[in-house]
Amino acid sequence: MAWTKKQMMLAFIMVSTGSINTISAKWTDRIYSKNSHGNVVKFNHPFLQADCMFMGEMTCMAAFYILRILRRRARQGASELALDSDQNTKFPRLVFYLPAICDMTATSMMYLGLTLTYASSFQMLRGAVIVFTGLLSVGFLGRRLRYFHWLGIVLVLIGLVVVGLSDFISSSQTNQDLNGIITGTFGFLTLSVLLVPMYYIPAGKLSGNENGTLEDAIDAFVQIGNSALLALSLLMNIVSIAFFNFAGISVTKELSATTRMVLDSVRTFVIWVFTLLVQWETFQYLQPIGFVILMLGMMLYNDVIILPFLRSCGVIQDQRVPETIPVLEGVDEVDKGSTYGGTVDPF
Numbered sequence: 617m618a619w620t621k622k623q624m625m626l627a628f629i630m631v632s633t634g635s636i637n638t639i640s641a642k643w644t645d646r647i648y649s650k651n652s653h654g655n656v657v658k659f660n661h662p663f664l665q666a667d668c669m670f671m672g673e674m675t676c677m678a679a680f681y682i683l684r685i686l687r688r689r690a691r692q693g694a695s696e697l698a699l700d701s702d703q704n705t706k707f708p709r710l711v712f713y714l715p716a717i718c719d720m721t722a723t724s725m726m727y728l729g730l731t732l733t734y735a736s737s738f739q740m741l742r743g744a745v746i747v748f749t750g751l752l753s754v755g756f757l758g759r760r761l762r763y764f765h766w767l768g769i770v771l772v773l774i775g776l777v778v779v780g781l782s783d784f785i786s787s788s789q790t791n792q793d794l795n796g797i798i799t800g801t802f803g804f805l806t807l808s809v810l811l812v813p814m815y816y817i818p819a820g821k822l823s824g825n826e827n828g829t830l831e832d833a834i835d836a837f838v839q840i841g842n843s844a845l846l847a848l849s850l851l852m853n854i855v856s857i858a859f860f861n862f863a864g865i866s867v868t869k870e871l872s873a874t875t876r877m878v879l880d881s882v883r884t885f886v887i888w889v890f891t892l893l894v895q896w897e898t899f900q901y902l903q904p905i906g907f908v909i910l911m912l913g914m915m916l917y918n919d920v921i922i923l924p925f926l927r928s929c930g931v932i933q934d935q936r937v938p939e940t941i942p943v944l945e946g947v948d949e950v951d952k953g954s955t956y957g958g959t960v961d962p963f
Contacts, residue, residue, distance in 0.1 A: 619871075622870070623867075623870050623871060626863050626866045626867050626870060627863075627867060627871075627875075627879055629859055629860075629862075629863040630860060630863035630864050630867050630876070630879050630880075630883070631879055631882050631883050631886065633856045633857075633859040633860040633863060634856075634860045634863075634864075634880065634883040635883050635886040635887050635890070636852060636856040637853060637856040637857050637860055638735050638738065638739055638883075638887050639735060639887060639890060639891075640849050640850075640852040640853045640856060641665060641669075641727065641730055641735075641853050642730060642734075642735035642738070642891075642896065643849045644659055644665060644846065644849040644850060644853065645658065645659060645660065645730060645731050646658065646896070647659050647843060647845055647846045647849060648843075649839040649840070649842045649843035649846050650838075650839065650842045650843075651825075651826065651835050651838055651839050652832075652834060652835045652838040652839075653826050653835075655826070657826075657839075659836070659839050659840075659843075659846055660731055660824030660825065661824065661825070661831060661832070661833070661835070661836040661839075662724065662727035662728040662730070662731055662824070662831075663724050663727070663728075663807065663810075663811060663814060663830070663831040663833075664811065664831060664833055664836045665727045665850070665853070666720070666723045666724040666726075666727045666807060667807045667808055667811065668850050668853055668854050669723060669727075669853065669854070669857050670720070670723070670807060671854055672853065672854035672855065672856070672857035672858040672861075673857060673858065673861055675854075675858045676858055676861055676862055679858075679862065716806065717806065720806055720807050724807070726738070726742070729741075731824065734891060734896065734897040735887055735891050735896065735897075736884070736887050736888035736891050736892075736897065736903065737779055737780075737782070737903065739883070739884045739887050739888070740775075740776075740779045740884055740888075740903075740906065740907055740910055741776060741779060741780065743772055743775065743776065743910045743913070743914060744772070744776055746768070746769065746772050746913070746914060746917055747769050747772055747773060750765055750768075750769050750917065751769075762934075764916045764917070764919060764923055765916075765917050767913075767916050768913045768914065768915070768916035768917025768918075769913065769917060770913070771909055771910070771912050771913030771916060772909075772910055772913035772914065772917070773913075774909050774913075775906045775907070775908075775909035775910030775911075775912075775913055776906070776910070777906075778902050778905055778906030778909060779902070779903060779906035779907070779910070781902055781906075782900040782901075782902035782903040782906060785900060785902065811831055811833045814829065814830040814831035814833075815827075815829055815830075815831065815832060815833060815834070816829065817829055817830040818830075864876060867879065877914055877918050877920065878920065878921075881911050881914065884907065885907075888903070888904075888907070
């Protein structure tokens with residue numbers, strides 16, 4: 617079935633804003649600005665960047681309430697017996713706090729890793745989430761992974777090794793220094809509070825600021841105030857993550873999680889091409905090889921393109937995994953797109 621104009625627009629927004637998000641984050645790491653000590657240095661504040669990312673996710677809450685108000689007004693003239701789609705939205709909000717802590721930790725570590733590697737490698741290495749999602753779904757959700765899930769995980773691991781090796785080779789050839797909406801709200805609030813103790817925690821060589829602490833938010837704000845480009849890059853990061861999350865959720869709802877996975881692969885390719893064009897990195901032949909292996913592993917794991925084609929040709933006779941499956945015994949269905957862990961994207 618052909619895509620509608622709305623679906624094509626959502627796909628374009630997801631790919632473009634997702635690419636801008638990673639590119640702007642890496643651009644931020646490359647900008648020089650005068651710090652609180654009067655020295656002109658690179659902006660190296662990954663935890664503050666993670667906090668800005670959660671701020672962008674939190675803005676989705678405003679869109680959520682605006683859309684809910686518009687839906688209620690549209691139903692004012694409808695029958696009183698009409699089903700209210702908002703009537704079951706009451707639930708304990710704190711249930712999202714533990715996932716928010718996990719998301720906050722993962723995002724902070726990713727931004728820290730982004731300061732040490734290329735934007736394209738950073739995007740590709742995020743494919744490791746499939747490995748952990750698949751294995752944890754077996755241990756905690758009682759799911760059974762089929763042969764192609766395990767094959768996909770193995771290929772993803774091989775692809776990660778190849779991409780990591782390409783980064784190691786590239787770094788040895790250059791002078792590079794080696795030194796959800798509620799979830800977003802909880803993550804922003806928690807990390808904002810944690811920035812205070814981080815200012816006093818010594819980090820030694822792991823520190824990216826002259827005070828030698830885990831994070832120096834005051835120094836970060838001084839650098840932002842001294843550079844309009846730095847403020848612009850952070851604003852781009854905040855706005856892009858908000859639109860990317862909205863478009864990603866909408867793509868999963870309007871199409872499927874596998875479509876989102878394919879679009880995210882396009883996003884990775886766009887980032888890689890862009891970083892090569894602006895010469896943020898040099899071409900390393902192992903990187904496209906690792907990217908292809910990663911994509912093959914993701915396609916196999918998500919049962920998209922490769923296996924459906926082989927089934928249509930009669931090469932394999934097994935049945936395709938349904939789009940919605942039971943998570944545990946006694947549970948009838950899960951959200952659309954949650955196929956054996958689906959695709960998870962902290963950005």
